[in-house]
Amino acid sequence: MTAEELLAQDFGTLADVIRAQAAELGEKPALVDANRTISYRELDELMDRIAAALQRDGVKTGEAVAVCATTSVEYGATFFGILRAGAVVAPLAPSSTPESLAMMLKDCGARIFFLDSGVAKQLQDVAGEISATRIALDGSDAGQAFEAWLAPAGARPAPVEIDPDQGFNIIYSSGTTGAPKGIVQPHRMRWGQIRRGVYPQDSVTMISTPLYSNTTLVSYLPTISNGGTAVLMPKFDAEQFLKLSEKHRATHAMLVPVQYRRLLERPDFDSYDLSSYRMKFATSAPFSAELKRQVLDRWPGGLIEYYGMTEGGGSCGLVAHEYPDKLHTVGKPLPGHDIRLIGEDGQELPQGEIGEVVGRSGAMMVGYHNQPGKTSEAEWWSPEGLRYIRTGDVGRFDEDGFLTLMDRKKDMIISGGFNIYPSDLEAEIVKHEAVLEAAVVGVASDKWGETPVAFVALKPGQKIEAEALKAWVNERLGKTQRLADLKLVDGLPRSHIGKVLKRELRDGYRGAATA
Incomplete structure (x- = not known):
């Protein structure tokens, strides 16, 4: 066969x-x-x-x-x-x-x-x-x-x-x-993903994100299944990416938004011959309408943004070159993907309302390995008894069926295309003997898209400089998790039920977190 x-x-x-x-x-x-x-x-x-x-x-x-x-x-x-x-x-x-x-x-x-x-x-x-x-x-x-x-x-x-x-x-x-x-x-x-016809047999795909990332696999796997060539980069480097694209006459690439920004910021970007490109893809992090427009204006070939989760469920796709007036959205649900919005009570919301995004398709995880409780928390069941995956993202569909993301319900930070979970960083910070409590939020970063910043309250009578504490914490974190800044505060703002008000911390932040 x-x-x-x-x-x-x-x-x-x-x-x-x-x-x-x-x-x-x-x-x-x-x-x-x-x-x-x-x-x-x-x-x-x-x-x-x-x-x-x-x-x-x-x-x-x-x-x-x-x-x-x-x-x-x-x-x-x-x-x-x-x-x-x-x-x-x-x-x-x-x-x-x-x-x-x-x-x-x-x-x-x-x-x-x-x-x-x-x-x-x-x-x-x-x-x-x-x-x-x-x-x-x-x-x-x-x-x-x-x-x-x-x-x-x-x-x-x-x-x-x-x-x-x-x-x-x-x-x-x-x-x-x-x-x-x-x-x-x-x-x-995975079978549904590798059958995608967007990677024909003569495709040459740049693989510039790590192979442990789902972002990479949704590009790498269909390239090979359809008989294309995958050019593997051990680490992303903007200059090398452009040189390899030109050398191998690359036709396709999957990049996270911060990589697009780094490429387009190079003074010599327009000197490279990228005319072989047919399609570029983006996923994993918020992609601004302004940056999408720059990609369309300066880089040959089309641009498709995918919105979805590693867990699967429902995904959207924005064919940016066909819908230049919808660059503020993440597109429409892909064929065979059913995406709905639900309220705090778990009930489905009508078109135009803002709610949590849940999705269902043939591309859904079995569950979290050895964690049935976490699996159950990630699921929503429709009145018809169908299983959906909750995204934790909040969005709204417009009158044309395009989804705009309003905010993330969860506090996950996406930095350089990698997921960072604030609770993990907070758990490490409070291990220090001087720390009473901590909250970590994501703030905008020109370099990474988002970057983590910690707000820390010390125990009464304890003293430590913010820079010293940040260095102590960063030594114990993975490379992609490290704090860009740490602020010492008298106490964390809380709601009347004791929930830390992270939005206040994020909105009130002032600092050099673009590093």
Whole structure:
């Protein structure tokens, strides 16, 4: 069966599609990084060797295998090889604290852990808590060398049966000091995404966000399933992105808004030949209408903004180049996506009312791994008995059916495309012996989109300088979580029922939080 025929089916597996693409495309480049390029034939063979080695080491269908490393061809192929073995991919963020990484490894139950030297160094202090067998993707002494661990050339894994509701991957919503939530996304959900026709066989997609991010996967997976070429960047750099785009004649890219801003702010942006671009995508963070307009005016090709959650549910899409008068919105619900607004009482609201966004589609998480209580909190059930995912975002539909986001009901901060949960940061701050209470809010940042700022009240009689406390806290946080500013206050503003009024803190903030 051809790849096209497989993709036309109601359900199939990505591993089978890549096998079919390899038979048809042979030596066409599949994955490209700074060190090497591998063809579809080579990718398929490497996936076989990875899957056979995992099965040799006792990995069973439905069991999680963890990966935490810098993006590379080896990482990209390992992701697919895990799937071919019938296992579930658990991609973890290297920017997480060592304690959080150890916690996530334990939570997902991975017995095999792919990593690199940078992550191994980071984990030195918690090495005793990690029992998983280590495989070093970069050939370092972080674990068994990847090439030596692989099954022999020509090895083939045993066939596996995949249930549509079986886990495809577990993405952790927060690589933070609190308890991360593992979002289990099933094969059924990913199958719907990889069939998207927006990435044709001749596409060349720039992958400039990490492979542990859902933002990346919704672009990376369909590029490969449809026979395109993925250009992998280990880390986003505006100049390198533009050079690689020009060199490889890139046609597609998925970027978060802060990356668009950094690219367009370069004085030499207009000197690069980006005429090969057909479509650009954005997601994960608020995208201002002004910035969207700049992208449309200065960058060839179309622009589509997606709004949705890693947990799935309902998603919206704004085809910005077709609706230049709707740039203040996140677009309309995608085909097959049902999005509704509900009030504080859980009742559905009519068009024009402001309420919490809930959504339902074929792309929905199974639940939070090992956290049924959190899963239940994330669900809303319609009067017809249908399951929806709550977003925690507040919005309103206009008369044309376009959704405008008014605010986030939850206090989650999105900084540089990464989710930061204030409660996790607050829990770390109050561990200091001088601290009585703390509140963290997100404030606008030119560099990151949003950045966290803490307001801290000290215990009576305690003294510490704000800068010293900020440094103490930041040493204990992941790289993407660190505070941009910390303000000492006499007390936190509260409502009559004792709830901290974070809006007052955010609105009254004055400081240099754009760093």
